[in-house]
Amino acid sequence: RSSTHIRAQGRVDAPQASSTMARRYDSHTTTFSPEGRLYQVEYAMEAISHAGAAVGVRTDHGVVLAAEKKILSKLLETGTSSEKMHKLDDHLGVAVAGINSDANILINSARLTAQRYLMTYQEPVPMEQLVQTLCDQKQGYTQYGGLRPFGVSFLFGGWDKNCGFQLYQSDPSGNYAGWMATAIGANATAAQAILKTEYKEGMTLLEAKQLATKVLKQTMDSTKLEAEKVEMSEVGWVNAETKENVEYRVLQTKELTALCDEANAEAEAKAAAGKK
Amino acid sequence: RAGGAAPESERVTKMSIMSYNGAAIIAMCGKECVAIASDLRFGINQQQTTAVDMKKIYKIHDHLYVGLSGLATDQATLAQRFKFRHNMYELRESRKMRPETFANLVSTVLYEKRFGPYYAEPIVAGLDATNGYKPFITGMDLIGAMAPTDNFVVCGNNEESLFGVCESMYKPDLEPEELFEVIAQCILAGVNRDCLSGWGGVVHVISKDKVITRTLKGRMD
Numbered sequence: 001r002s003s004t005h006i007r008a009q010g011r012v013d014a015p016q017a018s019s020t021m022a023r024r025y026d027s028h029t030t031t032f033s034p035e036g037r038l039y040q041v042e043y044a045m046e047a048i049s050h051a052g053a054a055v056g057v058r059t060d061h062g063v064v065l066a067a068e069k070k071i072l073s074k075l076l077e078t079g080t081s082s083e084k085m086h087k088l089d090d091h092l093g094v095a096v097a098g099i100n101s102d103a104n105i106l107i108n109s110a111r112l113t114a115q116r117y118l119m120t121y122q123e124p125v126p127m128e129q130l131v132q133t134l135c136d137q138k139q140g141y142t143q144y145g146g147l148r149p150f151g152v153s154f155l156f157g158g159w160d161k162n163c164g165f166q167l168y169q170s171d172p173s174g175n176y177a178g179w180m181a182t183a184i185g186a187n188a189t190a191a192q193a194i195l196k197t198e199y200k201e202g203m204t205l206l207e208a209k210q211l212a213t214k215v216l217k218q219t220m221d222s223t224k225l226e227a228e229k230v231e232m233s234e235v236g237w238v239n240a241e242t243k244e245n246v247e248y249r250v251l252q253t254k255e256l257t258a259l260c261d262e263a264n265a266e267a268e269a270k271a272a273a274g275k276k
Numbered sequence: 277r278a279g280g281a282a283p284e285s286e287r288v289t290k291m292s293i294m295s296y297n298g299a300a301i302i303a304m305c306g307k308e309c310v311a312i313a314s315d316l317r318f319g320i321n322q323q324q325t326t327a328v329d330m331k332k333i334y335k336i337h338d339h340l341y342v343g344l345s346g347l348a349t350d351q352a353t354l355a356q357r358f359k360f361r362h363n364m365y366e367l368r369e370s371r372k373m374r375p376e377t378f379a380n381l382v383s384t385v386l387y388e389k390r391f392g393p394y395y396a397e398p399i400v401a402g403l404d405a406t407n408g409y410k411p412f413i414t415g416m417d418l419i420g421a422m423a424p425t426d427n428f429v430v431c432g433n434n435e436e437s438l439f440g441v442c443e444s445m446y447k448p449d450l451e452p453e454e455l456f457e458v459i460a461q462c463i464l465a466g467v468n469r470d471c472l473s474g475w476g477g478v479v480h481v482i483s484k485d486k487v488i489t490r491t492l493k494g495r496m497d
Contacts, residue, residue: 087367111367115360122356 062236063157097185139174298472375402434470
């Protein structure tokens, strides 16, 4: 018997599981249920649906990642580290939704993968390869070892020479897909619905940032969006004219405040117009 | 066998692996600046000169450069390994490495191969941004023994010559332009008596707000 056998009695929020059947099969990550599901993977996704939302929007000029911060205490030392956004390499950043300690393991692994590729080939790692390597690692925890899966979903934003700017999403099962715009974490389905209607081809990077801010505002609990509650990063050209180098950059408070104010004003105008 | 020289096939030549490719590197401390210079020769099996633009000094970040002499394949591989390690450090710490910290990393990486070493001798040169951009230079042997100093360090095939020219021309607290003159003359003069280094040179002068890189035209022989 695997040492990770856990009694799941008393679970009330098992996603659409029949009351007794699920409990017998959800303890071992590496076994299928009779309905052909991997319950531990689904429970991991359930954990992520309680985490702060993250939104990604891809354009031909760059990729924007925006996220809602969950830890907002004034006592928190902010410093240089970020809660949701992490740099993987000069041309690649990632937004996290889920268990942060799980995320840190994978982020370190991704960074090492990127550097090993750079060392061997003397060029930056192509995005999909990095995403795939990381997802293969996540998949391993659903098939071997009897260890629980990572409770993290990622939004990868970056650039490579072959495919330009790209946005990928991955989940605890190890599945990944490339997106034009997507969301993970709390209210992700609502966010994706908004993105589906509002996303346009040929957006500028600024329009993408405005869209991401708008989507976050509508899916977060608060009525007014504040810069302290949001993190945003982008991967874009250092110089839009020469297009020589891309860089991953976390947005400064000033820029965030401007975007939040804009989104708040737009929402207020819409509400006022609606009342008339 | 009665008298006479042994046939060529029986004569064995012994050559140091460190002299296979050829190199000469100098680093010097100035007033709020450091300079690092190298020659540009790349030879194979000592005799053939195969390239005259061989990179031996690598930028780690704006205020940190590392120069490596010795076997070319080892020096290039080591430079790539150091870049890897520095990139990981920068991702974790969200800041760049101090020169002294980097030098210790270099030393550790070399010592890990104590009983099967990389045939390369590095020189680290940089400015410590956490300490008023104080100049830092150090040389090392191939297994990582550091020798930090506040004047100059040399490495390469013709160390004695290099030491000699530096000893006579070096003065402390030189301004960047003066330091450039001194180190450029030293590297050009130092490689003249060595057939394994030369064929031009490159100098980087690193100050707080800029790095000036110049290629030197020397005797191409």
